[in-house]
Every structure is written in structure tokens, then in C-alpha cells.
Amino acid sequence: MPPFPSEMSYFNGYFSRHDQYLPLHKRPTFSRPSLLTLTLGLLVAIFAVANMVSLFRPVQSWPSPFDDYQALNTFPIINQSSNTSLQNHAIVTTLYSDSYAAAVATLGHSLRKANTNARLVVLYFPDRISPAALCVATSSGFESHPISRIPPPHNSAGMDPHFIDQFTKLALWSLDSLSIDSLIYMDADTLVLRNFDEIFSLPFSFAAVPDVFLDDRGFVITFNAGVLFLKPDTEIFHAMIDVLPVARFPPEYAEQAFLNQFFAPSAVRLPYVYNGNLAYKKRAPKLWEDIRGELRVIHYTIEKPFLGSHFKLLDWETLDERIAEAATSDGGFFRDEMELWGKTWQEARMEYAEKLDRCRRGR
Template identity: 65%
Template sequence: MSLRAFLSRSHKNYVLLGHESGRPERRLTLRLAILLLVFAVSLGLNAFFYFRDLWSWPRPLDDYQGLNHSPLLDSLHPASAQRNAIVTTLYSDSYAPAVATLGHSLQRANTTARMLVLYFPERISQAALCLATSSGFTPHPISRIPPPRNGAGMNPHFMDQFTKLTLWTLDTLGIDALVYMDADMLVLRNFDEVFTLPYKFAAVPDVFLDSRGFVPEFNAGFLYLKPSTDVYNAMIEALPTARFPPEYAEQAFLNQFFSLSVVRLPYVYNGNLAYKKRSPKMWEGIHDELRVIHYTIAKPFVGRHFKELKWDDLDKQVVHAAKRDGGVFREEMEKWGQMWDETRIAYDQAHEDCWAE
């Protein structure tokens, strides 16, 4: 009887090493090949996204176009508290509670500037406009400025944002200097000192959560500017031919237009939640001096995909937003929720009238 026959009869589960040892080696080789393939794909994807980020955001000074020819300083219009304004925008009903809460936070901060909200009369309901203006904003109807090249390459959510250029026409309302604020902001303390700047344009540096990190380009959520219809006309003329990444809409265009003349404000004037996400230590460093919180990553007043919420459902959204990303923004979400509660109480009768309209 052969050895194989003997072992097969007496030890049915026994495998002779000399004849079967190739299978584990093949399995090991296959696993190594799969791991190497996964590693190569991962490395390739990381390299792709890294270089894509670099290519998609050409630096304005590296691609300087000489679009803006206005003087750096505004010597013709000295600062006047009576002719200063804080301006925000209302492009959809869903942002009405945010505008109302922003207005209340400005009132609490005792700003001396007039408050103005620009809105699309054909798109905003009377109830939403009533709520948005209940805390002190004066409504000013405007027309939409369409994006260049029919918005090719743009995020659909940014299609209205070139209307922001209308800010430069507000000299026709007797405004010498203004601070523009996105509606998704909350004011923590007075920042009227910005109005003493002699410069024509100032903004806060931006940040990205990818490999770019903190960049010299500015975020367009908080802008200080001296309105000028002449500058507005120059921007409208330059808009069709200016080169800028379309995915960043009017912010990229403004970075290109003001590339040589923008004054960088300290980070405390635009407390972008992306700062906290990117660098908690940096956020801790500016926390006690923050003038403004900018709710960029998580918004406590709209639902998924910017869905409009009923006013009575905002408390639930605040709780939901506070839990996002493991609760990293809990403090900021709760601050907005507290300010919204104050807004409802302070302007309760005005809000009742809004519901009745």
C-alpha cells in the first residue's frame, strides 16, 4: 500500500505538505497583488485630487489681468457714520429667519450703521420679507445679475451670487461705505471700527479643507467696500472675458478684480466654521475676539439641500446641526439657536403680523 493510500484511509483530513503547499502560496501572492493594486489606486486618486485642486484655483496674481483701475484710497469720501451701511441679501424665502436673526444680532451689538437687505421682489414672498425685515433691515429690491457663460461650470447654488456686484451701485442711495454680510452669519460684537478704513476694499482670507488649507485669497462672505457705480460698470464690462475658476462664482471674480488692492482683514471678522474644522487650535486662538460667525459648513436654519423649514421647526434643525460632525460645531449652533429665540421674543408681534399677511 502506498503512503498516500495509507494516509487517506487513516487520516482523511490530512493533507500531504509536499503536494498541496502551493495553494497557500498562491493565495498569499494574490493577496499581495490586491493590496498593491489598492495602494496604487489610492496613491493615484490622491495625486489626482491634489493636482486637480492646484489646477482648479489659479492664483489671481499668477494670472494677473489688470481689471481694476480705480485708486487704492478713497480720499473723496471721508468716513461718516450717517452714511455707513451693513448690507445682506435675500435670494430665497428659506433664508428669511437667518436675515432676521442677523439683524437682531446687529442690534444687540449696537451698530451705528444703517441696515439694508437686497432682495428679488419676484421671488420673495411677503411673509418672508416681513420676517427678514422685522429686526431692522430696510428692504431694497434689486434685479438679478446672471452669471457669465450661462453659469457653465458653476455650482447651481451659486447661480444668483453675481448679483452681489449690485453692492457697488449703492452710492446712489447716499452710502459712502458698507459692510456686506452673507445672511448665514451671526454678529457677536460691534465691528464699526471697520468703517474707519481709508481703503476701498477689504476682506478676510479664506480656507479650504483639502490640501490647499489657508490661502491668501479672500472669502466673499464679509466684505468692506466703498460703493462706486463707476467700479460697478468696470466689473460688468470685465465679467464676460475675465478668467477665473467658475466653481467659485463671484468670489473668484472678485479675487481677480481686486487682486492688487484688497486689504486683508483679521480672521475675527469672518469666523468661517471651516477654520474650526481645519484647525481647532487656530479657532481657539481667535475665539475670544470673534466679531462674526459664518455658518458655512453647517447651517442651523435650513434643511437638507437648503430646504425651507417652517419657523416652528427651526429648533429641531438647530439640535440636528449641533450633532453634525460629532458635535464639533455644537457651541456655534446653539449660539444661533439662542439668538433666534431672542429674535422671536423681541419681534413677536411683528412676526404675528407676518403670518397674517
């Protein structure tokens, strides 16, 4: 039988077929190649030989935590220490800016619709978040927990200004102080489609979903930090803070690069459906179509329907306009996802109307 065709992209010594993803249940059938096909193949081969110089250009390499391995994490992969009950599980998000208050409220409503049994906790900066924004963010059921900002190492050299607060995410490992035995962290720009409480039964200390890039890297072995499963442990938290100044990682990817370095050999890779990064759809539409029915989470990485330009805070009327605008951007490529977020936000506004009204009136 002829081999199943694939266009394989190279990354860190690993191969990926996602760029030409075809689910096995849709595998095409093949017929014997015709004389014309063989002739064309021969011509292509001749052309390739004539351009041999270009074929021998060195393959572009992309650094990974394994290329520059550092023994940062000395803690066991499997956590056998806790016998947890449902009330010891939590889903945690963060609020670093008033601009994300509506997003947190919408995330909370989507979690309620999914009937999660976990606690909902939002970490926030008390010196930066207004009472009105915190009120909106907690309207759908999040309990608020103030937290101190963890500054980036090396005075944020080489980092995108939008990511310099993200090292505060390391504080997740200190939440055993809230009697949380295991948690799922979710960026505020996520939306839940289905219950995923099954993740809490994992015996591992840390798990995440592999990342994807729109450039030559494509689908990679490193993970995205927008959805994380972890077992909080203050001892691990202090170990992270201790090694943060000396760890080597690409600064432009901030805390995500550090976490990939810290958990390089021990992170458990979760299926893509637990972090439906919109970049999956952009990079491999067929893959997105195939997993769409199983998605637990959509991650609004490329297009955020709740933010204006330059992360501008929007009032509710302008927010409705922004959602409509996001649905038509890029030729409407993400229309379904933008409209789904807008529908969920509208449901939250109706479901928690009384509390949201009090938030707007400052009561």
C-alpha cells in the same frame, strides 16, 4: 536655540503654519534630543531615501489670481473722496430665497445687540421673495431695497446651481445711489458677536478676510466673499459688469473668484476675527480656540442651522428641530456655534414677536 517646529503647507509660493497653529504665548519649551530620538531620526532619513521617487513628485499647484493676472481693476486702492458720517455707513445683506428669511432676521438682531451705528439694508428680488418672508427678514431692523438679478457669465457654465444668483452681489458697488459712502456686506448665514464699526474708518476701497479650504490648500491668500468692506462707486460697478464676460476665473467659485481676480493686487486683508468661517475651526481647532474670544462674526459655511436638506424652507417648529439636529451633526463638533445661533433666533422671536406674528398672519 532649536527652531520652532511647524508643518508648512504650500500654496501659490506662500507658506502657512496654521495647520499646526500654536500661539506664541503658548510656545512649548524644548530639551536636548536624546540618543533614541536621534536614532529614530536617522531611521526616518534612511526610509525617506529609500522612497526617493515619491519625494520628487511635483507639488500640486492651485491657481490664484496672481498666476493668471489680469488688469481688470484700474481704480485706486485708497479712497480719499468722501468725508463720511455715521448715517452714511451701512451693513448690507441679501435675500435671494424665502429660505433665508429667518437667517436675515437673526443677523439683524445680532447686529442690534452689538450696538452698531450703521444703517441695515437687505437687498432682495421682488419677483422671488414672498411678502411674508420679506416681513420676517425686516422684522429686526433691516430696511428693504429691491434689486435686479445679475446673471452669471457664460450661461453659468461650470457653476454650482446654488451660486448662480451670487453675481448680484456686484450691485453692492451701485449703492452710492442710496447715499451710502461705505458698507460692510455680510452673507445671511453670518452672526455678529461684537461691534465692528471700526472697519468703517478704513481709507481703503476694498477689504476682506483670507479664505480657508479643508483640502490640501488649507489657508490661502485669496479672500472669502462672505464678509466684505467696500466703498460703493457706480463707476466701479459698471467697470465690473463690462469685464465680467472676459475675465478668467474658476467658475465653480462664482462671484468670489471674480472678485478675487478683480481685486487681486489691491484687496486689503482683514484679520480672521471679522469673518469667523467655521472652516477655520475644522481646519485648525487650535487657531479657532485662540481667536474665539476676539471673534466679531461667525460665518456658518459648513453647517447651516436654519436650512433643511436641499435648502428647504422650514417652518418655525421644524426650524427648532433643525437647530437641535445641527448641534449633534459631525459628532457635535459645531455644537456651541449651532446653539448660539438657535439662542439668538429665539431672542429675535421674543423681541419682535408682535411683528413676526403679523408676518405669519399676512398682515
